[in-house]
Amino acid sequence: MVWREEPLWERPELRVAAGHTLRPGGFDLTDRALEHVGALPGWRVLDVGSGLGATVDRLRSRYGVEAWGVEPSAVQIARSGRSDAVIQARGDCLPFAGESFDAVLCECVLSLLDDRKAGLAEFGRVLRPGGFLILSDFDAPGASSGDSCVARAEPLSLVQERLVAGGFSVRLVEDHTERLKELAARLVFAGGGTGTICGGTGRPRYYLMIAQKKGTDHDG
Numbered sequence: 001m002v003w004r005e006e007p008l009w010e011r012p013e014l015r016v017a018a019g020h021t022l023r024p025g026g027f028d029l030t031d032r033a034l035e036h037v038g039a040l041p042g043w044r045v046l047d048v049g050s051g052l053g054a055t056v057d058r059l060r061s062r063y064g065v066e067a068w069g070v071e072p073s074a075v076q077i078a079r080s081g082r083s084d085a086v087i088q089a090r091g092d093c094l095p096f097a098g099e100s101f102d103a104v105l106c107e108c109v110l111s112l113l114d115d116r117k118a119g120l121a122e123f124g125r126v127l128r129p130g131g132f133l134i135l136s137d138f139d140a141p142g143a144s145s146g147d148s149c150v151a152r153a154e155p156l157s158l159v160q161e162r163l164v165a166g167g168f169s170v171r172l173v174e175d176h177t178e179r180l181k182e183l184a185a186r187l188v189f190a191g192g193g194t195g196t197i198c199g200g201t202g203r204p205r206y207y208l209m210i211a212q213k214k215g216t217d218h219d220g
């Protein structure tokens, strides 16, 4: 995808509005998900589209996991200062062997992948059986044109269908649209406008989902 202008997540207004976690809900949703899956010290965890690297740092310092990021933007990697832990790559073509990770996080990134279906398949490939996928993203009709996050977002029901078809069990789905509204309001006051996260057709929602790759005695 070639962006027509500097994308929102590289603009200073979003950093003012969201801090170092460039997504609705910040660490609250990340912590909620990691506590739900019972992340253990020593787990290998991948953050897809790691942005400014804040989640990679959080994973290491708070949960004691071995955390890595992938991020296609050299600008974001340089800003993160975590080139030791972040590899330049795209989410739908991950440079890791199969079954390398206990958990994969993809926070406010799925809608940006050129090939969402291939991306979900890649997450399944690199997860060990019984491993967890933690996804948060926009739930939107998906039919509008444009290159903003919300214009590119797909319906939550489609993402769920793809995960089930790809060998996952969906363990948790929660609506966190209030967090999207909070971020949109902060963006307005930071001078960023909200078109890129709230524009397009219909009213987008924001969700947190946890899915588990099948293949253990405990996965139901």
Ligand SMILES: C[S@@+](CC[C@H](N)C(=O)[O-])C[C@H]1O[C@@H](n2cnc3c(N)ncnc32)[C@H](O)[C@@H]1O
Binding pocket: 009, 020, 021, 022, 023, 048, 049, 050, 051, 052, 054, 070, 071, 072, 073, 076, 089, 090, 091, 092, 106, 107, 108, 109, 112, 113, 114
């Ligand atoms: C809204 S930001 C979220 C960053 C981070 N996950 C966070 O929550 O702070 C979206 C990030 O996805 C990255 N991105 C864009 N296209 C991508 C792709 N095809 N694969 C992986 N990451 C991508 C962007 O460079 C950006 O850093």
